[in-house]
Amino acid sequence: MRTFDLLRAPLLGRFLRWRYSRFVLQLPLLLVAFLALYDGFFGRQLAPKNFATVSVWLHYRGFLVLAIAVFGNLFCAACPMMLVRGPTRFAKRFLPQFRWPRRLRNKYFVIALTVLYLFAYEYWDLWASPWLTAWLIVGYFGVAFLVDAFFPEGTFCKYVCPLGNFNFTLSTVSPTQITARDPARCLTCEGKYCVNGRVETAAGRKTAREAGPAEGIRYPGCETRLYVPEIKTNMDCTLCLNCLRACPYDNVALRPRFPGLEWLRARYRLDVVWLGVLLFFAGFMNALGMVPAYYRIAEGLSRLLGTRNEAVLLLVIYALWIGLGAGLTLLVATLADRLSGVRQTAWKAVRYWGTGFFPLAFAMWAGHYAFHFLTGWATIVPVTQQALANLGLPVGEPDWTLAALVPENWLYPLQVGILYLGLLASSYVLFGRARQRDHFLAGGVVFAYFFMLVALALWVLAQPMEMRGTLLLPPGSR
Amino acid sequence: MRKWAWLLVLALAACQPKHGEPLQAKVRFVPEHPTVGKAEVCIEVDPRVEYTRMTVVGDMTHPGMIPVKAEAHPAGPGLWRVDAFDFNMRGDWVLTITAYDASGKKYTKEVRLTVP
Numbered sequence: 001m002r003t004f005d006l007l008r009a010p011l012l013g014r015f016l017r018w019r020y021s022r023f024v025l026q027l028p029l030l031l032v033a034f035l036a037l038y039d040g041f042f043g044r045q046l047a048p049k050n051f052a053t054v055s056v057w058l059h060y061r062g063f064l065v066l067a068i069a070v071f072g073n074l075f076c077a078a079c080p081m082m083l084v085r086g087p088t089r090f091a092k093r094f095l096p097q098f099r100w101p102r103r104l105r106n107k108y109f110v111i112a113l114t115v116l117y118l119f120a121y122e123y124w125d126l127w128a129s130p131w132l133t134a135w136l137i138v139g140y141f142g143v144a145f146l147v148d149a150f151f152p153e154g155t156f157c158k159y160v161c162p163l164g165n166f167n168f169t170l171s172t173v174s175p176t177q178i179t180a181r182d183p184a185r186c187l188t189c190e191g192k193y194c195v196n197g198r199v200e201t202a203a204g205r206k207t208a209r210e211a212g213p214a215e216g217i218r219y220p221g222c223e224t225r226l227y228v229p230e231i232k233t234n235m236d237c238t239l240c241l242n243c244l245r246a247c248p249y250d251n252v253a254l255r256p257r258f259p260g261l262e263w264l265r266a267r268y269r270l271d272v273v274w275l276g277v278l279l280f281f282a283g284f285m286n287a288l289g290m291v292p293a294y295y296r297i298a299e300g301l302s303r304l305l306g307t308r309n310e311a312v313l314l315l316v317i318y319a320l321w322i323g324l325g326a327g328l329t330l331l332v333a334t335l336a337d338r339l340s341g342v343r344q345t346a347w348k349a350v351r352y353w354g355t356g357f358f359p360l361a362f363a364m365w366a367g368h369y370a371f372h373f374l375t376g377w378a379t380i381v382p383v384t385q386q387a388l389a390n391l392g393l394p395v396g397e398p399d400w401t402l403a404a405l406v407p408e409n410w411l412y413p414l415q416v417g418i419l420y421l422g423l424l425a426s427s428y429v430l431f432g433r434a435r436q437r438d439h440f441l442a443g444g445v446v447f448a449y450f451f452m453l454v455a456l457a458l459w460v461l462a463q464p465m466e467m468r469g470t471l472l473l474p475p476g477s478r
Numbered sequence: 479m480r481k482w483a484w485l486l487v488l489a490l491a492a493c494q495p496k497h498g499e500p501l502q503a504k505v506r507f508v509p510e511h512p513t514v515g516k517a518e519v520c521i522e523v524d525p526r527v528e529y530t531r532m533t534v535v536g537d538m539t540h541p542g543m544i545p546v547k548a549e550a551h552p553a554g555p556g557l558w559r560v561d562a563f564d565f566n567m568r569g570d571w572v573l574t575i576t577a578y579d580a581s582g583k584k585y586t587k588e589v590r591l592t593v594p
Contacts, residue, residue: 046572047541054541128539128570292568376542400535403544464514467540467569473594 005253006176007244016254022240025078033080033137039387040134049400050130051387054379056137057127062373064167065366072254073171076157076164077239081144088148100155107165107271111278114162115318118282122289123314125469154223157238164238169276171234172266173259173362173425178231178243181253186229194228194243194252197221205248219246228252233266263355263429264436270347273354274326280357281325283364284457285318291463298471310471329354332449340439352433353446356426360450363422364457367415371461374411378402415461423454498584501577505589512593516562519548521575525556529585531578532558539570550575565593 007013015021032055040052047053060075067074126132140163147156157164180186191198197208201216208221221243222228224236228243228251244252268276288294298313307313333349342349382398389395406414427447434443501523508518519534532550537543546564553559558577565571573589 046537046574047539048537048543048545050541057540058542125539127541372540372542376544379542379544400545403542465567465569467538467543467567468592469539469570470592473592 003255003257005181005255007252007254016241017244019245022077023083025074026080026083029075029078030080030083033141035384035387037134037137039383039390040130040137043130043387043390045130047128047130048376048379049383049386050133051383052130052133052137053127054376054383056133058372058376059380061369062377065170065362065369066373068167068171068174068362069366070175072174072176073167073234073237073239076167076237077241079157079164079238081141081161082157082240084141084145084148085153088145091149095149097152098150100151100159104159106159106269107275109159110162110165111271111275113160114165114275114278114282115322117162118286119314119318121286123311128469153220154225158224158236165275166279168235168237169272169279169358170362170365171237172262172276172358174234175256175259176254177234177257177262178226178228178237178239179253179255179257180229181251183229185249185251189249189251192227193219193221193246193248195221195225196246197242198246198248221246233262233268235266235268235272259359260425260428260432263358263425264432266355268351268355270351273351273357276357276361277325277329277350277354278322279361280364280453281322283361283368284453284460285321287364287368287457288460290465290467291460292466293460293463295466295468295471295473299473302472308472313471328449329357332446336434336442336445339445340434340437340442342437353430355433356429356446356450359425359429360422360453363419363425366422367418367457367461370414370418371411374405374414375408376403377405412462416458419454419457419461423450426450498576498586501575501585501587503575503577503587505573505575505587507591512563512565512591514565514568514593516564519550519560519563519573520553521550521558523556523558523577528580529558529577530580533576534560534563535574535576536563536565537572537574538567539572543567568593 005013007016015024018024036052036055039050043050043052047057064075120126124132126136143160144156147160186192191205191207191210193207198219198221199206199208199211199214199216200219201211201214203214206214206216208218211218219242223240223242224238226236226243228247231237239254241252241254244254297317301313301316302308305312305316330346330350333353334346336353337344337349379400379402381402382400385395385398389398427443427450430446430450431440431443434440504522506520506522508520521532521534523529534548534550536546536548546566548560548563550558550560570590570592573591575587575589577585579585
């Protein structure tokens with residue numbers, strides 16, 4: 001007896017199976033991107049009163065974690081940047097085509113880009129600048145176009161896009177996953193169409209490679225090269241549902257699942273685990289960057305190093321924190337290995353125990369984003385009104401007092417709840433892995449480390465907020 | 479195609495609602511460097527111009543924050559004051575001072591400050 005298949009649910013299933021369902025999901029986000037560009041470039045340069053900053057830094061991020069928690073990687077499915085696909089298919093006819101370098105076919109390049117992006121976010125205060133936010137959108141579309149024009153489809157999503165890879169990593173907590181309805185059917189599939197694409201030509205059914213430029217109805221396969229019966233994780237799945245349309249045997253399902261099984265069974269590569277570790281520590285840093293302790297650390301570091309150069313100070317803080325996180329993780333994972341009687345390299349130890357960081361990384365970001373989203377969710381109404389009014393549309397007077405979704409005193413308990421749930425999910429992974437080795441204490445050591453990190457995160461979230469763009473105060477202003 | 483795009487941008491920009499004229503004013507705070515809590519905002523304007531109303535709206539630079547609004551009251555020739563403006567959070571603030579003259583004409587000034 002197999003579980004429920006969302007692709008066969010009465011209305012939702014019919015919509016998801018529809019050829020243009022992805023386009024329908026992309027279209028609203030494309031319109032949002034256009035409005036964000038317009039307001040970002042031409043609207044008032046005040047972050048809480050500009051559609052670009054409110055939609056990108058408040059609602060996009062808030063809805064993203066919500067969608068991942070209750071459904072799956074919907075925001076990759078609805079990614080408007082993939083609408084560059086039409087122009088790039090045309091451009092590909094004239095441009096030379098390259099293969100993505102083998103050395104970069106992992107998550108290390110994405111890790112580097114993510115660190116660069118987080119540095120840029122803090123250094124240029126992207127959240128406070130509608131103009132820079134608009135340029136970020138332009139840049140994102142531009143890079144998506146360039147990578148897609150010169151490299152195979154899916155390269156951008158899998159190896160370049162920091163946002164997509166953020167979604168991939170966090171969607172390991174999602175309650176749904178693409179799977180084969182009947183894995184046995186895939187064994188006799190002649191073309192593995194879900195991954196290779198399907199072309200129905202006059203001469204019969206072919207894979208995209210076999211068909212070449214031949215005329216026919218084309219159903220592209222998985223852009224990130226996932227073979228449906230072998231999918232054990234949501235990592236790299238954009239939920240584009242190409243597999244569903246490419247499979248001639250209607251053998252693709254989107255099933256509810258218990259994500260804990262993925263964390264226990266999937267064998268993530270080391271680079272994937274490091275991405276999860278990075279996202280936790282980066283999420284922590286992102287929250288820490290909004291409390292007074294962070295500025296005190298920066299002031300202290302400034303005195304110690306004798307510099308007021310914010311780029312240098314930020315680089316040092318990031319390098320120290322992420323370096324400390326990576327080092328401690330290596331140390332604790334190795335210690336847990338030794339305790340369980342396993343002697344292997346520290347990297348392998350991280351690969352084994354580091355999986356526990358996935359739910360914790362989700363909880364860290366979800367807790368932080370939930371705060372911003374819930375405190376300011378209704379601000380989207382007046383900023384949209386104002387942006388549309390700037391376009392000359394009669395939308396009434398914006399009410400700037402619209403803001404919070406829940407009373408302020410609910411926020412911290414909610415964040416505590418999210419982080420404890422994350423810790424609970426992590427402990428399931430850690431003790432599950434410890435049980436596989438029949439050594440409970442090994443899991444306990446890593447759990448103690450995670451508990452300390454969560455306690456630290458809760459302390460950060462409990463601090464009064466300080467929303468400042470400058471790392472150091474001008475001399476004499478305190 | 480590009481010509482049409484530019485025309486569209488120009489047409490849309492032309493529809494933008496009019497923002498106020500710049501307000502010539504000096505703004506100071508008591509205490510001079512406000513901290514979290516209430517502070518006095520003093521707005522010195524040209525006493526020859528007769529303003530009928532003045533508002534101060536404080537926004538933080540992070541999206542999603544509720545603005546703090548206050549009505550200034552006249553406190554002498556060319557001087558308007560908000561007695562207790564509520565800087566309710568540490569961080570970067572943008573104060574928008576909006577004044578209206580007798581004909582209803584709007585003047586605005588933006589002041590940025592950091593509340594430690």
